[in-house]
Amino acid sequence: MSDQSMAPDTASLCDPIHGGVAQPITHDSAHKHVAGAAFYVDDLPEPQDMLHLYAAQSPHAHARITSMNLDAVRQASGVVAVITAADIPGHNQIGAVFKDEPLLADGEVFYNGHPVFVVAAKSIEQARAAAALAKIDYEVLPAILGIKDAHEAQSYLEPPQSMGRGDVKTALNRAPHRLSGHLSVNGQDHFYLEGQVSLAIPGEDGDVHVYSSTQHPSELQHLVAEVLGVASHSVTVEVRRMGGGFGGKESQAAIFAALAAVAAKRTGRAAKFRLDRDDDMIITGKRHEAEIAYDVSFDTDGRIDGIRFEQFIKCGYAADLSLAVSDRAMFHADNAYYLPNVEIKSFRCRTNTVSNTAFRGFGGPQGVIGIERVMDAIALHLGLDALQVRKANLYGGPGRDVTPYHQQVTDNVIPEIIGALEKETDYAKRRAAVKAFNAAHRWQKKGLALTPVKFGISFTTKHLNQAGALVHVYSDGSVHLNHGGTEMGQGLMVKVAQVVAEEFQIDVDRVKVTATHTGKVPNTSATAASSGSDLNGMAAQAAARTIKERLVDFIAESRGLPKDQIRFQSNKVFIGNDFVTFDDLVHEAYLARISLSSTGFYKTPDIHYDRDSHTGRPFYYFAYGAALSEVVIDVLTGESRVLAVDILHDVGRSLNPAVDLGQIEGGFIQGMGWLTTEELVSDAEGRLRTHAPSTYKIPVASDRPDAFNITLFSNTNREATIHRSKAVGEPPFMLAVSVHSALLDAVASLGDGTQLPPLDAPATPEAILRAVEAVTAQNERGDG
């Protein structure tokens, strides 16, 4: 601590508090987690007579229900209630943004797996067995299953959107080089380890209390109320923690919460809806599959002059969050590169498949991988090192600092990050070593790629950028902290607690983190868009500051001292030459009838966006990072392995470096899974065939790169965010694009150095093998 007025002998009085900001302390629930004492929804003691729910699903991607006989279901053993669309007391509607998503199919099913009716029984086994007794006749209707069919039929959620600046047509025609191509990118299942679960408990006045594994308690509350046909004040939603969310519990949790609430209200008994893994994977939305086509012109250094993207986004049968997701894919079609003349067209394809939803990156990853493919294509075309091309295209100073949506990039650190990583990892030497390896090995080929990330932080829907908090200081000096953010493992609670501890200058274990609860902080936004600590940290700080100001006023008045002689530090309050402990002061203030509770509120300043023209300043700031990945492939089997990864990532001034490193590492590995092993496969009936970990492979411990170095880039947020930190949840996910790019590099080494392998994502062994075969076939024909 650097206070000059402090006499030397008081130094020990001023030991820093435990758990202030920037300290790498452990997760607030770490002790409970290792002891098995942290409760998730399914671990809560079950109320007496609680019912278990099971949803019967449509076996067709698109069909009319011509008759439905559920008598046998109703009569089956253990069954207490059967709920169909007709039994929904309020609106049979769960669409978060548009009202196009029936909670239960009403006469028509729109995807294979669509919940048709729900059985409430004494046990889950009974509910499931009963559901199989239904007699339902369907008239099968034509189904649109893929992007291509949707585009041909012009089956879109909204008219195609366009974003851009400059004169693309002229630029495409005038530059010395021009290329076009496309890339298919598969979706991704969230595979949060805790499946979707909600427990609804009926209360007096027809109220319902819902415990849900949700990232969005407020929206869930409002939707449940609408489904029940009651006011929002009759529904309370509580969530202490989730076993992972990643966006998959932003809107999707509402389906199960609403059905549990309907069952609870109907039967007067508590009702739990817990999905097993297979049902969870079938019924809930995923990351959007995408097709990306590009047409680009550039000079002999690979510097882009004009570029046109067409992004085809597979949204599924309903809008859910797909429009915002598709927007974000457009926002990140530039990634970290200045595009002087650019047009991005986006087609939001409506298909008879599950309605896709938020997933870490929220469309950003699809945008990023598109432009990174363009960089690789240009480099191969010109016979240049891809890093050289990437560097030539980065955002720079004035003249090279405007995005396709006309926002000026004022906090650009990407050239520094890339430069530092290039130097740190000895890129040139690594490149030479990879070349030498490839020359010496016939059946194994290595690849290398260094790719950047620039990610815009804020909800692009302006009103969502607000947050509230509630802080109580009890008369013993202990603090109760509540805010609208939810904990899904990302360390939000500990970070916000650190902010409050720092503000009061008390040890963080004096700050109790409590369950998110719609009765405490209302009208909150989803914990999403990486914004959890930015928004809730500020709101909690504001609440703590209000209380602190009251305490300062109280001391100034009672001691007759100017306020500038009062300082909170080290669990104490220094008053002139004297001090009291924080706890004693609080007690004194309580006796003097000072209010020790406050709300806090925050809204992100300076952001605006005009969706009609797709221009504005949607992002408060950008987070940056870069990764260098080295991979090896087996040319005969298509198998691959990530050998080494070096990451340099910007989190501003970290609130908790241990938590941030965990986010970077976890985000990267999840991104690596998306681009390598995780493959969603559906059959001709639109039935998901990869609905369990036996067929859908997320990374395991041994998939992790042999060498994995992560360094935080020393930076401070130029904007006045909470302690000048930056959001960290999503940006690192896109660092994994370097893996895909390195795999492409490895395959390309089989050609003459100028052929672009047709490698889609994920780069499964089959996909790699196909790309290998394409390149070698071209070689043999000699038309590379």
Place this chain on the structure above:
Amino acid sequence: MALSINLTVNGEAVTKTVEPTCLLVDFLRDDLQLTGTHVGCDTSQCGACTIHLDGQPVKACTILAVQADGAEILTIEGLAPEGELHPMQAAFAQHHGLQCGFCTPGMVMTGIGIARQHPDADEATIRRELEGNLCRCTGYQNIVKAVAAGTRLMTDSES
């Protein structure tokens, strides 16, 4: 037809009647309220439900409760009955080997199994042995670190 079983769970003798189809994990969670053992996949893939049966880590979602008749069961709750964490638990907490925590109990139970089987496990061994335990949050870096540290602590305290 319900069957009666006798077993030891976390050091205590338990006698209960269970349905023959009852899974061990449901028996532990629902009948004994030992909810620290989680269910992540229901199909023997994710390892969240790992417990020790007669000292061996097993996945409790694919064992019937009646198969545990006469066995000695240890769950995550039984590792630190006095409150002081088992070395493997302490290592997970200290080395940030968790984020959402849902996989953690299973990881800890598997970690102890690894430490017993390979007291001088290197990183590659730990990674291989952890393949049956999925984590979606961490990327495994700190989990591997934690298992290595826990293994050292266990070996030291036993020697």
